[in-house]
Amino acid sequence: MELLYFGDNGWGDELAVATLMTIAVSITAMIIGFAFAAIFTPLKLSKKKYLNLISNSYTTVIRGVPELLVIYLFFFGGSGAIMYVASIFGYNDYIEINAFITGSFSIGIISGAYSTEVFRGAVQSIDKGQFEASKVLGISKFCQFYKIILPQMLRLAIPNLSNVWQITLKDTSLISVTGLVEIMRQSYIAAGSTRDPLFFYSWAAVLYLMLTYLSMKFINKLETRYNRGY
Amino acid sequence: MDLELMITSFPKLLSAAIVTLKLLTASLFFGLFIGLLFAILRISKNIFINKFAYGYSYVFRGTPLLVQIFIIYFGLAQIEYLRTSFLWVILKEPYWCAIIAFTLNTGAYTSEILRSAFQTIKPGTIEAGKSLGISNKIIFYKIQIPIAIRQSLPAYGNEIILMMKGTSLASTVTLMDLTGVAKYIISTTFKPIEVFIVAGGIYLFMTFIIHNVIKYLEKKYSFQ
Numbered sequence: 001m002e003l004l005y006f007g008d009n010g011w012g013d014e015l016a017v018a019t020l021m022t023i024a025v026s027i028t029a030m031i032i033g034f035a036f037a038a039i040f041t042p043l044k045l046s047k048k049k050y051l052n053l054i055s056n057s058y059t060t061v062i063r064g065v066p067e068l069l070v071i072y073l074f075f076f077g078g079s080g081a082i083m084y085v086a087s088i089f090g091y092n093d094y095i096e097i098n099a100f101i102t103g104s105f106s107i108g109i110i111s112g113a114y115s116t117e118v119f120r121g122a123v124q125s126i127d128k129g130q131f132e133a134s135k136v137l138g139i140s141k142f143c144q145f146y147k148i149i150l151p152q153m154l155r156l157a158i159p160n161l162s163n164v165w166q167i168t169l170k171d172t173s174l175i176s177v178t179g180l181v182e183i184m185r186q187s188y189i190a191a192g193s194t195r196d197p198l199f200f201y202s203w204a205a206v207l208y209l210m211l212t213y214l215s216m217k218f219i220n221k222l223e224t225r226y227n228r229g230y
Numbered sequence: 231m232d233l234e235l236m237i238t239s240f241p242k243l244l245s246a247a248i249v250t251l252k253l254l255t256a257s258l259f260f261g262l263f264i265g266l267l268f269a270i271l272r273i274s275k276n277i278f279i280n281k282f283a284y285g286y287s288y289v290f291r292g293t294p295l296l297v298q299i300f301i302i303y304f305g306l307a308q309i310e311y312l313r314t315s316f317l318w319v320i321l322k323e324p325y326w327c328a329i330i331a332f333t334l335n336t337g338a339y340t341s342e343i344l345r346s347a348f349q350t351i352k353p354g355t356i357e358a359g360k361s362l363g364i365s366n367k368i369i370f371y372k373i374q375i376p377i378a379i380r381q382s383l384p385a386y387g388n389e390i391i392l393m394m395k396g397t398s399l400a401s402t403v404t405l406m407d408l409t410g411v412a413k414y415i416i417s418t419t420f421k422p423i424e425v426f427i428v429a430g431g432i433y434l435f436m437t438f439i440i441h442n443v444i445k446y447l448e449k450k451y452s453f454q
Contacts, residue, residue: 060434061430061434064391064395064430064433064434064437064438065395065429065430065433065434066394066395066396066397066398066409066433067395067398068398068399068401068402068409069398069409069412069426069429069430069433072409072412072413072416072422072426073422073423073426076416076417076420076422077422077423077426080420080422166292170293170294170295171294173294173296173297174294174296174399176296177402184294184296184297184300187300188300191304195308196308197300197301197304197305197307197308198301198304198305198306198308198309201297201300201301201304201305202301202305204297204300205289205293205297205298205301208292208293208294208297209288209289209292209293212292212293213292
């Protein structure tokens, strides 16, 4: 157990920082995912066929291809793509992107695909009369979305979003391959230098379980809050 | 776009896809048994057995698959006793370690899917069987299990696809599956987009086939 002491002799403080890093990456990825969902959900719900096609190919490809492959694409391809764009503007030096940004961006794209499906389902299960009534009352499209559709949609989306959150949280373990020091990477380093992989990986599992348990508690609270009118 | 690289890497990736499929079928096969076993334990009335099965599925669903593989591949090798026992023949191979981890993982998810399927069976069906004088054993094997399998098909189809994506983690324990070979080609040629298109295309093709097979089975075994 002295391996977990805080300070120079133990790995306690390192693991605590790594846990915070995992949380930070998960939240950033989730927010990036929401941004993607905000773009692709309207495309999915649109009546134009080609807009549907764009959105469908995004969700199909991302949900059909392993997360690790997507991460490798951004890890190896990310700086190349940015350097290419920069060279158009006349900047030719080597650009290295931060592991945190590549990591949360690639996980964000994955979680965005799942969020898009969740939001699409939620909007589609809102009663059609709600749209028609707001139209009849002369409410503007903007107001209709923010005051009528969004609050109802969120209530329906929260249980499924909690699944997306769990997936995202567990997917962050995969960014350890890019060298970002989160729980998995830190356990790998600690296991390597103490030659005690069983202890550290089990401890990593405990940390992940703790995170999923606590976030479930929190989401359940949120769910009752949004359900209070029902 | 480097078309030549895409063409030359295609056969390499295709042969690596066979490793992926082997891992997938082996872990699904064993996982189904474990899932069925734990689903039966989950609906048992004994609270200790019930809690044990719940704990198993909670731990394996609440932790990332990567941690599970690392514990089995790197962690178990540390135990002196295991290294001298006959189990070491299996546990020293990354291939079997990956299969064990995938099996336990998919077993946990499958047990949840089957449990909820068992619970959606209407009590009337079982009561009808009982009133016809059919023994409990036959009710279980001939009535409950077929209905549960039918009920759980859509969710199990999703689980197969998730597991297929999960096998990509075998590349982290030195196995050269589809993702492993793709990573190797990317890191030697530095052309991630081309390799991603080819490898991702193969994965999407497999997803497409699994999806359609499940859809066909759903239709074939539908109640209507």
